[in-house]
Amino acid sequence: MGGLRGGQPPSTVAPLAFLPYPNADAPSEDLIARCVHCGLCLPTCPTFAVLGVEMDSPRGRIRLMKNVWEGRLGADAAAFDDHMNTCLDCRACETACPSGVEFGKLVEGARSQIVAARNASLGERVIRFVALDALLPHRRALAAFARFSYLSKRLGAGAALRAIGTVSHAARRLAGLLELVPDQAPTSEGLPRTVAAHGTRRARAALFGGCVQRAVFGATNAATARVLARNGVEVTVIEDQTCCGALHAHAGERDGARALARRNIAAFERAGADVVVVNAAGCGAALKEYGWLLKDDPAWHDRAARFASTVRDATEYLAEIGLREKPGPVRAKATYDDPCHLLHGQKVREQPRALLAAIPELTVVPLVEADWCCGSAGTYNVTRPELSRQLLERKVGHIKSTGAELVVTANPGCLMQIQSGLRREAPAVRVVHLIDLLDEAYGAS
Ligand code: SF4
Numbered sequence: 001m002g003g004l005r006g007g008q009p010p011s012t013v014a015p016l017a018f019l020p021y022p023n024a025d026a027p028s029e030d031l032i033a034r035c036v037h038c039g040l041c042l043p044t045c046p047t048f049a050v051l052g053v054e055m056d057s058p059r060g061r062i063r064l065m066k067n068v069w070e071g072r073l074g075a076d077a078a079a080f081d082d083h084m085n086t087c088l089d090c091r092a093c094e095t096a097c098p099s100g101v102e103f104g105k106l107v108e109g110a111r112s113q114i115v116a117a118r119n120a121s122l123g124e125r126v127i128r129f130v131a132l133d134a135l136l137p138h139r140r141a142l143a144a145f146a147r148f149s150y151l152s153k154r155l156g157a158g159a160a161l162r163a164i165g166t167v168s169h170a171a172r173r174l175a176g177l178l179e180l181v182p183d184q185a186p187t188s189e190g191l192p193r194t195v196a197a198h199g200t201r202r203a204r205a206a207l208f209g210g211c212v213q214r215a216v217f218g219a220t221n222a223a224t225a226r227v228l229a230r231n232g233v234e235v236t237v238i239e240d241q242t243c244c245g246a247l248h249a250h251a252g253e254r255d256g257a258r259a260l261a262r263r264n265i266a267a268f269e270r271a272g273a274d275v276v277v278v279n280a281a282g283c284g285a286a287l288k289e290y291g292w293l294l295k296d297d298p299a300w301h302d303r304a305a306r307f308a309s310t311v312r313d314a315t316e317y318l319a320e321i322g323l324r325e326k327p328g329p330v331r332a333k334a335t336y337d338d339p340c341h342l343l344h345g346q347k348v349r350e351q352p353r354a355l356l357a358a359i360p361e362l363t364v365v366p367l368v369e370a371d372w373c374c375g376s377a378g379t380y381n382v383t384r385p386e387l388s389r390q391l392l393e394r395k396v397g398h399i400k401s402t403g404a405e406l407v408v409t410a411n412p413g414c415l416m417q418i419q420s421g422l423r424r425e426a427p428a429v430r431v432v433h434l435i436d437l438l439d440e441a442y443g444a445s
């Protein structure tokens with residue numbers, strides 16, 4: 001058993017002389033109690049499929065969370081850390097679960113307790129500080145880092161790191177990271193504060209730019225504003241917005257996620273738009289859960305819930321309002337890969353497919369396991385490179401068997417991960433964000 005912490009026991013477990021979890025972000029006992037151990041989620045869990053270990057399945061992980069509540073295991077136990085952090089947080093188990101177990105909330109709660117309970121090494125603390133505090137929330141710093149990574153890759157740093165990687169674990173990790181960097185140079189949004197609606201205005205949307213999206217795929221944000229405007233939506237770009245905090249929450253850093261959430265809520269309230277539109281699935285899922293993230297903060301909970309209710313993924317929103325302007329033809333064979341945090345996190349499945357169907361002459365073929373994680377999963381390709389690679393190879397294999405020349409998705413992490421896999425296996429296949437494709441189709445109309 002790992003270390004146990006002092007404090008009062010929770011009311012629903014046998015009396016203990018200590019509090020099993022360090023703080024109130026612990027995985028909710030009510031959510032844990034919803035699990036009836038039926039196992040229907042097991043066939044949908046990628047880590048269970050690859051590893052074949054019950055404790056790397058949703059049911060097994062819930063059992064471990066319960067074990068900590070019951071004092072059988074410490075929140076700082078190495079096994080608890082390993083099984084919780086081997087989870088992709090892809091939430092495929094939520095879609096499969098007939099009992100309504102919200103697994104994403106559970107696993108993020110568990111990770112927050114691991115962070116609070118254990119003594120991280122100095123190296124890990126430095127990496128977390130640089131990534132989560134010094135880069136993600138700071139737009140200019142992240143943009144400079146994106147440009148530096150792109151130039152390093154162009155100058156052959158990947159080959160050098162791979163060579164050093166034969167003796168250095170850190171160099172191998174960095175080489176893996178560099179493989180994710182897109183071949184195209186980072187693009188900036190270049191958007192004015194307001195993009196006027198074409199024709200009669202139907203609504204006012206505030207665009208959530210996203211940190212990686214703004215630093216690497218700014219052109220996709222510009223395309224989102226153009227596509228919305230073409231369909232009668234005025235778009236506002238808010239300067240003082242920041243990172244959504246999804247990667248902080250995934251990494252168990254809930255205080256950091258909450259601080260960013262408060263800044264975003266205040267910034268978007270000032271904009272007073274009808275709807276907040278986001279084109280990065282991971283960010284969208286996080287924004288929609290601000291109410292949960294701030295549930296224990298009386299000053300912010302209602303504001304967070306109100307803000308969350310106005311958030312829409314760009315594909316969801318366009319399908320909801322309907323395309324007023326018909327896209328032009330795109331003569332290509334495409335397949336669609338569901339981002340986990342759009343499909344499982346936001347339950348948005350049909351809307352992206354409906355938008356693809358609206359593009360004339362685009363042939364869309366189904367992708368086997370389109371609802372499976374590609375192995376990107378936030379920072380999973382960095383923290384669990386081997387498992388991530390196995391999932392990516394599986395995804396690339398399915399993509400190749402479709403014969404598609406375009407892979408369409410709707411999240412920057414998935415885009416970079418799939419691109420890195422196809423670069424080796426099928427370089428002629430292009431990976432594109434759905435909104436960029438729609439924008440191209442409008443350009444052709
Ligand atoms: S979130 Fe994904 S990897 Fe984690 S338990 Fe659920 S299905 Fe498995």
Ligand code: SF4
Pocket residue numbers: 034035036037038039040041042058059093096097098099100101
């Ligand atoms: S499907 Fe739901 S209830 Fe059944 S084992 Fe999985 S998490 Fe538990």
